[in-house]
Each structure stands twice: as C-alpha cells, then as structure tokens.
Amino acid sequence: MQAEINIGMLGHVDHGKTTLTSALTGKWTDTHSEEIKRGISIRLGYADFKVFRCPKCGKFSMSEECSCGGKGELLRKISIIDAPGHETLMTAVIAASNILDGALFLIAANEQCPQPQTIEHLIVLQSMGVKSVIVVQTKIDLVTKEKAIENYRQIKAFLKGTVVETAPIIPVSAHYHLNLDELVKRIEMTIKTPERDESAKLRIYISRSFDVNRPGAEMKKLKGGVLGGSIIQGVLKKGEKIEIRPGVVKKAGGAPIPILSEAQSIMEESESLDAARPGGLIAIGTTLDPSLTKSDALVGSMVGRPGEMPDALSSIKVKYEMLKRTDLEIAPLRDGEPIVVNVHTATGVGVINGLAKGIVTVVLKKPMVAEKGGRVALSKRVGQRWRLAAWGMVV
Ligand code: GDP
Ligand code: ZN
Numbered sequence: 001m002q003a004e005i006n007i008g009m010l011g012h013v014d015h016g017k018t019t020l021t022s023a024l025t026g027k028w029t030d031t032h033s034e035e036i037k038r039g040i041s042i043r044l045g046y047a048d049f050k051v052f053r054c055p056k057c058g059k060f061s062m063s064e065e066c067s068c069g070g071k072g073e074l075l076r077k078i079s080i081i082d083a084p085g086h087e088t089l090m091t092a093v094i095a096a097s098n099i100l101d102g103a104l105f106l107i108a109a110n111e112q113c114p115q116p117q118t119i120e121h122l123i124v125l126q127s128m129g130v131k132s133v134i135v136v137q138t139k140i141d142l143v144t145k146e147k148a149i150e151n152y153r154q155i156k157a158f159l160k161g162t163v164v165e166t167a168p169i170i171p172v173s174a175h176y177h178l179n180l181d182e183l184v185k186r187i188e189m190t191i192k193t194p195e196r197d198e199s200a201k202l203r204i205y206i207s208r209s210f211d212v213n214r215p216g217a218e219m220k221k222l223k224g225g226v227l228g229g230s231i232i233q234g235v236l237k238k239g240e241k242i243e244i245r246p247g248v249v250k251k252a253g254g255a256p257i258p259i260l261s262e263a264q265s266i267m268e269e270s271e272s273l274d275a276a277r278p279g280g281l282i283a284i285g286t287t288l289d290p291s292l293t294k295s296d297a298l299v300g301s302m303v304g305r306p307g308e309m310p311d312a313l314s315s316i317k318v319k320y321e322m323l324k325r326t327d328l329e330i331a332p333l334r335d336g337e338p339i340v341v342n343v344h345t346a347t348g349v350g351v352i353n354g355l356a357k358g359i360v361t362v363v364l365k366k367p368m369v370a371e372k373g374g375r376v377a378l379s380k381r382v383g384q385r386w387r388l389a390a391w392g393m394v395v
Pocket of ligand 1: 012013015019142172176
C-alpha cells in the first residue's frame with residue numbers, strides 16, 4: 001500500500017513538530033545535510049503512518065491492535081513531510097506546496113500565542129492556498145486545564161479572519177501520546193484523499209538520488225542508480241520508459257542533455273509497487289549508471305515520460321509578492337541582484353534581469369525545469385545568509 005496524501009508540518013520552532021511526527025509515525029525525520037546548514041537547498045523529510053479504525057469501538061489509531069482488544073481495519077497510509085529549521089521549512093513549504101494535500105499547524109499550549117514564527121507560518125499557509133489545515137495545540141501535558149483553555153482562546157482570537165479561522169483545534173501531548181486518536185480521526189475527516197487524474201502527464205519531483213551499491217560490489221551484481229521523489233500527477237508503472245530533465249551538462253555553460261532510462265522497480269519505504277501514484281516518497285530503481293545518481297546528484301530534476309517533458313529554462317519569470325517577515329526587514333528586489341530560486345525540489349541560483357508589474361525575471365546560472373503555475377520561493381542575500389524574501393508562481 002502506498003501513502004495517499006502528504007501532510008506538511010508547520011509551527012514555531014520547538015513547538016513539537018519533530019516529536020509529533022515521531023509519535024505518529026514512529027520515525028524521526030532525518031533531514032540534516034551541509035547544504036541545509038548553508039541555507040540554500042531544501043530537503044524534505046518523509047515519514048509514513050497507517051491509519052486504522054477499530055470496528056468494535058470505532059476508535060482511530062496508528063496501530064492495528066486497539067486498546068479495547070479489537071483488531072483495527074486499515075483505512076489508508078499517510079505521509080508526513082517535515083523540514084528542518086525555520087528558513088528551510090518556510091522555503092520548503094512554499095516550493096513544495098504543490099505536493100501538500102494538507103497541513104498540521106502546531107501551536108504550543110505552554111507559550112503565549114502567537115509566537116513570531118507562528119505568524120509567519122500562517123502567512124505562508126494563507127499565501128500557498130493549502131486547503132485543509134488542522135491546528136494542533138501541543139504540549140498539553142505541561143499546562144493546567146485553565147491554562148489550556150486560556151491558550152485555546154488566544155489561538156481562536158489569533159486565527160480569526162484568516163483562512164484557517166474554522167480549522168479544528170486538537171489538543172495533544174506527543175510525549176504521552178494523549179489524544180492522538182482524536183487527531184488521527186480529524187485528519188481522516190478533514191484531509192481527504194483528492195481525486196487524482198490518472199491520465200494526466202506523469203510528473204515526478206526528485207528530492208534525492210543515490211548509488212545503492214556497496215564499495216567493492218561485484219560487477220555483475222551492480223544495481224542501477226536510484227531516484228527518490230514525489231509523484232505530483234499521473235501514474236508511474238514498473239517497466240516504463242522515463243525521461244529525466246534537465247539532465248547532464250557535458251561541458252560548462254552548455255545545454256543540458258535529457259537522460260533516458262527505465263523504471264525497473266518502484267518502492268515506497270520497504271514495499272515494492274507495480275505502479276505508483278501521488279502521495280509519499282517513492283524510490284525508482286533505474287537502468288542508469290549509478291555514478292549519475294550518487295550523492296543526490298539529480299536532486300531538483302523532474303521525471304516524466306519521454307516526449308512529454310517541458311524544456312529546461314535558462315531564465316525564469318515569476319509573478320511574486322514580498323513576504324512580510326516579523327524578524328527582519330527585507331528590502332525590495334533589485335535589478336542585477338543575485339537570487340536563489342526554489343521551485344518544487346529544484347534550487348537555482350541566478351541574477352535578476354528585469355522587474356516589471358510584479359513580475360521578476362531571473363537569469364539562471366544553470367538551467368532548471370519548472371512548469372507554469374509552479375510555486376516559487378525567492379531568497380536574497382542578507383548579510384552572510386540567503387533569506388526568504390518573496391514567493392510567487394512561474395508565469
Ligand atoms: P520542533 O522544533 O517544532 O520540531 O520541536 P521538537 O519536536 O524538537 O520539540 C521541542 C521540545 O519540546 C523538545 O525538547 C521536545 O521533547 C519537547 N516536546 C515536544 N512535544 C512535547 C509534548 O507533548 N510534551 C512535552 N512535555 N514536551 C514536548
Ligand atoms: Zn477498539
């Protein structure tokens with residue numbers, strides 16, 4: 001069984017995103033890398049869990065055995081997407097909003113609401129049009145009943161007049177696994193699996209790539225390169241021919257050459273699939289020379305069927321809006337300024353060459369693949385770091 005939906009985790013630092021992800025899925029999302037620390041690339045952490053409902057008592061759970069002694073029925077599998085750090089989280093949510101079916105918005109019960117990043121993440125949720133949101137009041141074990149109610153009122157007041165005004169607010173303690181059954185029930189009710197258009201052109205965003213062979217492996221036992229990513233639309237079947245863009249650049253400054261290959265195997269976590277649809281993170285075993293895929297070399301690529309792929313862009317036009325940040329003043333974009341463009345899983349570095357009527361043109365150092373309508377995060381240099389400055393859509 002493949003995960004059917006992706007749910008993003010949002011909320012102020014230390015409000016319990018990683019702990020709740022672990023309480024739901026039993027896994028810690030591991031998303032550390034040098035690039036993340038430098039603040040340019042984003043890497044999404046995925047962790048799946050299964051939802052069961054007990055036919056005897058009606059309770060929802062992440063495990064088959066129910067506390068009443070009954071045996072739960074499997075409803076579906078859900079993938080949680082987490083990203084480390086405030087800056088990368090916001091960038092990731094904007095750039096990946098096309099793959100999110102909903103979000104959990106975490107607010108800690110033991111702090112005043114709102115905290116600075118609570119405000120920023122709400123702005124991101126509003127701008128991205130993530131439709132189904134559940135507010136999770138976390139760390140409920142740290143406060144008295146009266147404090148919890150007071151905090152609930154603060155949350156209600158804070159959400160008034162926003163897109164999530166009517167979102168359910170579910171109190172939980174991830175540490176003590178309190179009320180997670182109610183949270184799971186709300187997820188089932190609020191974040192439904194959307195209708196997927198199976199005839200749509202296949203689009204897969206690659207978020208990791210590997211060489212799975214151990215050093216010294218025998219030549220005839222070598223496995224082809226592996227690609228990890230999310231299907232955004234369409235269906236990928238085992239054995240199908242695939243095309244990877246932009247592809248390989250043979251000489252510096254030259255046009256990239258698309259890569260042709262075949263999906264020899266498809267996995268989700270430890271399960272092998274004959275066909276994969278949107279939802280969760282899949283791994284595709286290809287016929288490629290693993291030297292092409294090792295060490296995340298193909299991250300940011302798009303995969304589809306040969307003949308159905310968009311061309312790589314050497315410059316990109318984005319209809320954008322500046323992001324209102326609470327932590328720092330961001331100057332407007334300037335012509336000639338260097339800028340980082342994140343769209344789906346791709347990161348591009350470029351220079352602004354044209355600003356008019358809310359549309360920025362960025363000339364990219366290396367070509368990237370992005371389709372019209374794709375959500376974009378733009379970061380500019382502030383001091384020594386790249387800071388998220390604007391968001392928008394490819395036009
Ligand atoms: P993140 O930055 O949003 O991912 O937050 P973390 O999941 O790393 O949690 C921040 C801190 O809060 C950690 O020390 C957790 O152990 C603690 N924490 C998270 N959830 C709970 C909870 O339900 N109860 C209590 N008491 N502490 C929690
Ligand atoms: Zn039961």
